[in-house]
Amino acid sequence: MNKLPKMPRLARRDRKRPVVQPQPEYKRFDLLQRSEHILFLLSFTLLALTGLPQKFPLSPISDWIFGMLGGVETARAIHHLSAIAMIIMSTVHILEVPYRLIVFRTPITMIPWLDDVRHVWDDILYYLGFRKHKAYYGRYSYAEKMEYLSLIWGTVVMAITGFMMWNPITTLKFLPGEAIPAAKAAHGGEALLAVLAIIIWHFYHVHIKMFNKSMFTGYMSREEMHHEHPAELAAIDEGKKVAPKIPLKTLTLRRLMYLPFAGVTLAAAGFALFYLVDYENTAINYAPPGETAKVFAPLPTQTPLPTQAVPTPAALTWTSFVGPLLQQKCTVCHGVNGVAGLNLTTYSDAMKGATTGPVIVSNDAANSLLYQIQSAGGHPGQLQANELEFIKQWIDAGAPEN
Numbered sequence: 001m002n003k004l005p006k007m008p009r010l011a012r013r014d015r016k017r018p019v020v021q022p023q024p025e026y027k028r029f030d031l032l033q034r035s036e037h038i039l040f041l042l043s044f045t046l047l048a049l050t051g052l053p054q055k056f057p058l059s060p061i062s063d064w065i066f067g068m069l070g071g072v073e074t075a076r077a078i079h080h081l082s083a084i085a086m087i088i089m090s091t092v093h094i095l096e097v098p099y100r101l102i103v104f105r106t107p108i109t110m111i112p113w114l115d116d117v118r119h120v121w122d123d124i125l126y127y128l129g130f131r132k133h134k135a136y137y138g139r140y141s142y143a144e145k146m147e148y149l150s151l152i153w154g155t156v157v158m159a160i161t162g163f164m165m166w167n168p169i170t171t172l173k174f175l176p177g178e179a180i181p182a183a184k185a186a187h188g189g190e191a192l193l194a195v196l197a198i199i200i201w202h203f204y205h206v207h208i209k210m211f212n213k214s215m216f217t218g219y220m221s222r223e224e225m226h227h228e229h230p231a232e233l234a235a236i237d238e239g240k241k242v243a244p245k246i247p248l249k250t251l252t253l254r255r256l257m258y259l260p261f262a263g264v265t266l267a268a269a270g271f272a273l274f275y276l277v278d279y280e281n282t283a284i285n286y287a288p289p290g291e292t293a294k295v296f297a298p299l300p301t302q303t304p305l306p307t308q309a310v311p312t313p314a315a316l317t318w319t320s321f322v323g324p325l326l327q328q329k330c331t332v333c334h335g336v337n338g339v340a341g342l343n344l345t346t347y348s349d350a351m352k353g354a355t356t357g358p359v360i361v362s363n364d365a366a367n368s369l370l371y372q373i374q375s376a377g378g379h380p381g382q383l384q385a386n387e388l389e390f391i392k393q394w395i396d397a398g399a400p401e402n
């Protein structure tokens with residue numbers, strides 16, 4: 001590591017001046033990588049904003065977020081859509097990395113290696129004061145590699161446990177019932193871990209320790225490279241980082257080798273998405289509160305009008321009107337062996353009256369118990385006013401049978 005170039009010493013007059021931002025010099029991320037980062041950032045944020053309130057539904061912040069979104073249903077829909085976006089993004093990454101490895105033979109730089117163990121050791125010595133400077137990182141520091149690997153691990157865990165909760169019935173074909181609450185616990189716990197890792201670890205490294213814009217601009221200045229990736233900068237300066245020219249024929253051959261892998265990946269991703277989006281609907285829909293319902297419904301005191309046509313007074317007899325009316329409205333209770341010994345099925349039964357005596361006194365409705373009880377209102381089987389009026393007329397007319 002002693003090959004590391006020294007930073008050019010600044011002339012005295014330059015030292016006093018405010019530091020001028022150096023021009024970006026070293027390309028770190030291409031457009032595809034930057035787009036993946038932005039898409040991941042967006043879907044991650046949406047997933048966190050709609051997921052954490054579901055994990056902590058009783059918190060006032062969750063309440064506020066659900067209120068803003070118009071309910072937990074919307075939050076759930078956004079959560080599912082963002083998950084689909086993240087799965088698509090991850091599929092792009094799964095397609096991209098082997099393409100770089102197989103077709104361009106790009107060196108693997110994201111996997112921790114022996115160098116990283118030494119860097120960790122060097123950094124521990126540095127933090128304890130036994131070394132003057134931190135370890136000389138290459139293209140990626142061990143911290144960045146670990147973050148990348150945790151992101152992959154986290155995404156896999158979240159995708160699997162998310163799928164289990166999204167499709168519990170399918171899941172239970174392969175796993176016991178405990179798997180669903182276990183998936184829920186893992187999903188929520190991993191989510192919290194991921195959000196805290198981003199806010200504490202990632203934000204500290206890329207925003208607070210230094211404002212690292214390279215993931216958005218694609219470039220890093222020489223000074224930033226010198227601080228963050230000195231070993232890589234040294235390798236670039238020594239001309240070791242020039243990508244070899246690959247003949248078109250070789251490229252085509254490698255692309256053909258890559259094709260089967262791409263096909264299998266795309267098929268698997270398509271299958272997974274199809275099952276996610278167009279499958280089980282097992283979530284219980286949220287029912288808005290506030291509906292009032294009567295739990296006790298008393299018998300209606302007003303019964304509907306009789307079906308038969310209202311006859312003229314001349315035809316007001318038991319056979320033509322009174323009999324059918326009472327049979328319809330009273331014999332449920334006052335039939336054979338009726339309530340209070342009253343049977344209103346036939347004319348003769350009705351004229352016999354109840355256990356206490358007759359209920360119909362010919363020519364005197366006012367003194368007939370039937371008329372009195374019905375006039376009082378609120379009887380379990382209640383006649384309507386106009387029906388009762390005809391009963392009165394009928395009794396006063398001598399209560400004729402025919």
Ligand code: HEC
Nearest residue numbers: 329330332333339340354355356359369370373380381383
């Ligand atoms: C749902 C059952 C029910 C229906 C239908 C019903 N009643 Fe009654 N009725 C009773 C009961 C119970 C009593 C005894 C208690 C009371 O007097 O309220 C009674 C009592 C009576 C009595 C008094 C009997 C006595 O000697 O005490 C008369 C008269 C009477 N009903 C007339 C009628 C007429 C007329 C109709 C049809 C329009 C009718 N009821 C429909 C339940 C019913």
